[in-house]
Amino acid sequence: MNPELINILSSIIANATPLVIAGIGETISERSGVTNLSLDGSLQLSAMVGFAAALATGNILLGCFVGMLVGALIALIVVAGNIELRQDQVALGFVLTLLCADIAQFLGQDLSGERAITMPRVNVPLLADIPIIGPIFFQHTAIVYVSYALIFGVWWWMFHTRGGLALRASGDRPETAFARGTRVNRLRYFYTILGGALVGLGGAAFSLAIKPGWSNPPAMRGEGWIALAIVIFGGWHPFRVVLGAYLFAVLRALASAIQRSPDIDFPLVLLNLLPWLLMIGTLVLVSSGVVDRLLRLLPERAQKWTRNFLRSDPPTALGTRFDP
Amino acid sequence: MKQHPALRVLYVIIPVLVSLAVTSALVIAVGESPFEVFEKLWEGAFRNTESVAGVVNFWIPLALACMGLIITFTAGLWNIGMEGQIMMGALFASWAARTIQLPPELLVPIELIIAALGGAFWGFVVGVLKTRFGVHEIFGGVGLNALVSVYAIYLISGPWRQPEGGNAQSTEPFPANALLNPMSDVFPVSLIALLITVAAILVVIWILRGTRWGLNLKATGKNPRSALLLGVPTTRSTLSAFMACGLLAGLAGAYRVLFTYDSLRPNVSGGIGFLALLVVLLVGIRPLWAPIIAFVFAAILAGSTRLRVSLQLDSSLAGVLQGTLVLVVLLFNGLRQRLTEARPASAAPAAHTSSTVSAPTSGSEGAAS
Structure with a gap:
């Protein structure tokens, strides 16, 4: 395989990492x-604060930790405001998105242009030496390996443990889960804060590893919305969410390849339309029943399997408050 | 049970104080004095008639946007696409101003109508994505916002580019006969736009209080399923709400290009659509309060432009102040409801005191449909 292609594939994996981590968290x-x-704002604020902390102490690990703390705190406001104070999740999240983006921009005004510190690249022993696979997957910064671990860890926890069953039950059938002894609201606290912390880690991954530094307006503006859309596209399944994140990165790499190629005459600015057209397009695809109609064309046996794979029903009780 | 007047004043003062405290903390964090910042904010908004006119120039599009959003909120819709609808209005108005050549008495109304249609069209797209394709309006809206904003940048840097040597950050100024006129030099505000805004406020209040359409919107917003069973055309209500909202958004966009900037710029809306969402979250769906809160927010916005000039501070501080205020009000309202419910004696009139429900109920159905 030619080295340039391997390079591109490897950068796709790296570029998708913040989206992967934030998507898993959400x-x-x-x-x-x-x-x-609040994802869009959380990502920006945690990226800014994480970068500032790493800059001040020279410790990247601390930067990541502070980023996670910020994300967790924002998630805490959403979940506590919803459970204790009975405010709408969407309303709280929306206000926080705007607020956090503004706080990030205000507090980060002197940070733009500061010399970026970057996570070191770590090659995984043995695996990094495998031809093709090694350079694509195992010659990255540490945060990328964290994202691999998260993908499989979360999937395993969600579908193969009792704890994961309780997690899914509190989103799908909170009353039933409660009747069976699950403390629904306590779980919601725990997982929302954990998810928020991961979003914060995604933000820190932006400013400390993938696009190091901070700029005004921040480069990751809008990413949070894409992450939210990817969760829907991924049908709330960790593997498919991650697949969505990588798909996005692939299409962006394609766009920038077009941008660099001299043969294609296309207004560069309009390439920025692509992620958003893609976002709307994929949402139409998974929400409108088009998939269902296409499925009927398939042979019977393949139908069931593909339908299971493409299933994208939201958790039944998503967004509703649970009063025991 | 009537609440003690002093108590009700307290309910307003506490969130304001908390948000001022949070903002002050941030200002101190960047090494400035909060007092100086608030003084500059006030000066930026109210130092003379001209600066007050600046506030009104923010208020006009903001109030139009707020009234539009009240319609969609009533119908239980989260119209985050507001920002894009404003941009679309601005785009359509710019197109008209650049292409049509007529005396101003004819041209300006035509521009406004075209802009309103542009906004309504973009609102319609959000609505169709929701009703026909099942895409939640939050995501449809965010996507459409980005699309129109990228397209505007494309127009400014491409087909509508200024001739050599011109500013790359805007189109050429529109011809004078295409612009709205200020009513006087000391108070540069467009009279026509001011009248339109006042009319829009009254019309929206009337629609929601006294028309069948308004009733349908309310029914759709409260419980779409039972509304449908009772014979309310919910799909039509949803679409018409988006279009009416887009109509007002389009007018707001037209004001930004035909008066505020005299040309099309990237990000011409300047976050007014999002700000209007905050205002409406704050006032709930009580249309009378929206223009008043919109004025306060417009003053903060206008004042913040002075922060950069005099203190070299980023004007995003305005957003911080507004955002914290709304967040604290939401949380504080929840706290208040809980406290009133906790006392059994006051449990009965809880329905009256809980006039703070600000989000449409169906908005909480989650991120997808």
């Missing part, structure tokens, strides 16, 4: 029944 909290709509 999947966890939505599975427990809480929509954390």
Whole structure:
């Protein structure tokens, strides 16, 4: 395989990482029944604060930790405001999105242009030496490996443990779960805060590893909305959410390849339409029943399997408050 | 049970104080004095008639947007696409101002109508995505916002580019006969736009209080399923709410290009659509309060432009102040409801005191449909 292609594929994996981590985080909290709509602002604020902390102390790990703390705190406001104070999750999330973006821009005004510190690249022993696969997947910064671990860890927890069953039950059938002894609201607290912390880690991954530094307006503006859409596209399943994140990164890489190629005459600015057209397009695809109609064309046996794979029903109780 | 007047004043003062405290903390964090910042904010908004006119120039599009959003909120819709609808209005108005050549008495009304249609069209797209394709209006809206904003940048840097040597950040100024006129030099505000805004406020209040359409919107917003069973055309209500909202958004966009900037710029809406959402969250669906709160927010916005000039501070501080205020009000209202319910004696009139429900109920159905 030619080295340039391997390079591109490897950068796709890296570029998708913040979206992967944030998407997984949001999947966890939505599975427990809480929509954390503040993603766009949370990502920006945690990226800014994480970068500032790392800059001040010279410690990247601390930067990531502070980013997670910020994300968790924002999620705490959403979930506590919803459970204790009975405010709408969407309303709280929306206000927080705007507020956090503004706070990030205000507090980060002197940070733009500061010399970026970057996570070191770590090659995984043995695996990094495998031809093709090694350079694509295992010669990255540490945060990328964290995202791999998260993907499989969360999937395993969600579908193969009792704890994961309780998590899904509190998002799908909170009354039933409660009747069986699950403390629904306590779980919602836990998973929303955990999900928020992951969103914060995604933000820190932006400013400390993938696009190091901070600029005004921040480069990751809008990413949070895409992450939210990816969760829907992914049907609230960790694997498909991650697939969506990588798909987005692939299409962006394609766009920038077009941008660089001299043969194609296309207004560069209009390429920025692509992620958004894609977002609307994929949502139409999974929400409108088009998929169902296409499925009927398939042979019977394949139908069931594909339908299961493409299933994208939201957790039944998503966004509703549960009063025991 | 009537609440003690002093108590009700307290309910307003506490959130304001908390949000001022949070904002002050941030100002101190960047090494400035909060008092100086608030003084500059006030000066920026109210130092003379001209600066007050600046506030009104923010208020006009903001109030139009708020009244539009009240319609969609009543119908239980989260119209985050507001920002894009304003941009679309601005785009359509710019197109008309650049292409049509007529005396101003004819041209300006035509521009406004075209802009309103543009906004309504973009609102319609959000509505169709929701009703026909099942895409939640939050995501449809966010996507459409980005689309129109990218397209505007494309127009400014491409087909509508200024001739060599011109500013790359805007189109050429529109011809004078295409612009709205200020009513006087000391108070540069467009009289026509002011009258339209006042009319829009009254019309929206009337629609919601006294028309069948308004009733349908309310029914759709409260409980779409039972409304449908009772014979309310919910799909039509949803679509018409989006279009009516887009109509007002389009007018707001037209004001931004035909008066505020005299040309099309990237990000011409300047976040007014999002700000209007905050205002409406704050006032709930009580249309009378929206223009008043909109005025306060417009003053903060206008005042913040002075922060950069005099203190080299980022004007996003305005957003911080407004955002914290809304957040604290939401949380504080919840706290208040809980406290009133906790006392059994006052449990009965809880329905009256809980006039703070601000979000449409169906908005909480989650991120997808």
